[in-house]
Amino acid sequence: MTNSNQQGVVIAVGNQKGGVGKTTNTVHIAAALGQRGFHCMVMDLDPAAGATKHLGVPVNSFAGTLELLTTDETIDSLAIADKMPQNVHLVPSRPQLSEIDNLVSKYVDRTRILERPIEEARAKYDFIFLDTGPSAAFTTTVAAYSTAEWFLLSAFPHPLSLGGLTEAFNDIADVRKHRNPGLEVLGVVFTNVDGRATRLRAQLEAVVNEALPGRRFDTSISQAVILPDVSGRGKTLFQFPKFENIPAAQQYLRLSVEIEHRVRHREAYLQGALGPPPFAAMGMIDDEADRVTPALAANE
DSSP, X not given: OOOTTSOOEEEEEEOSSSSSSHHHHHHHHHHHHHHTTOOEEEXXXXXXXXXXXXXXXXXXXXXXXXXXXXXXXXXXXXXBOTTOSTTEEEEOOOGXXXXXXXXXXXXXXXXXXXHHHHHHHHTTOSXXXXXXXSOTTSHHHHXXXXXXXXXXXXXXXXXXHHHHHHHHHHHHHHHHHHTOTTOEEEEEEEOSBOTTOHHHHHHHHHHHHHHSTTOBOSOOOBOOTHHHHHHHTTOOGGGSTTGGGOHHHHHHHHHHHHHHHHHHTHHHHHTTOOOOOOOSSSSOOOOTTTOOOSSOOSOO
């Protein structure tokens, strides 16, 4: 881990609707942070195994989250590092994860099944991303919401995406009330943004600003054919030569700076008193004088 005295940050990523860029955001934000020197874990908690496929791991080729949650297997024994983005490890998923309720003892509190592996992961990684399924009722999704301290929402600037956001807002409020009062919304990131659809985007941003003031990210991810293309190849943008010339990669780097800035200054952010992050430029972060250091400061 970058800083052995600092516990890793756990971020659940979701939206109660599929097809809104959730998994693409998960793996690319982790890869962007990894590119900047952070050690990141992606834990695939979705039986559809989207993050596993996106990172090029054949489904059913490795043990993963199912074993992590139902046996005594450890993060060290299950995390995949080979052919991953720089500084990123993956605990993969597979369809059999959908059978987890039959494999967990009836005496176990299923909202707490992630506590042991998360405690282990916090000691080894700066950021732990929990890629959840679209159903809030699924056991691993409930466990992720109950264990994380941050929730990251993905949304397309499309009216159908709004319903998923509204459901997610309600679920987060319910989790805070009954399970995890420390869960906070890290932010809402818009992906697949068409620069021409400014009116629709403005309308949806207004809805987010009203429901969650100050929680929308300034950085959004543009519509880009290259993103589904690299997903099909089982890679991220950051695993290709000259990724710094790809606008979407620059956007994910900017987004990673926003995320780190909010995590570093949690109290100021939650109080609405946090200023903008120290961007070196509007695109690539390549000025060492302005680069945010990888180690998470405990009391900054």
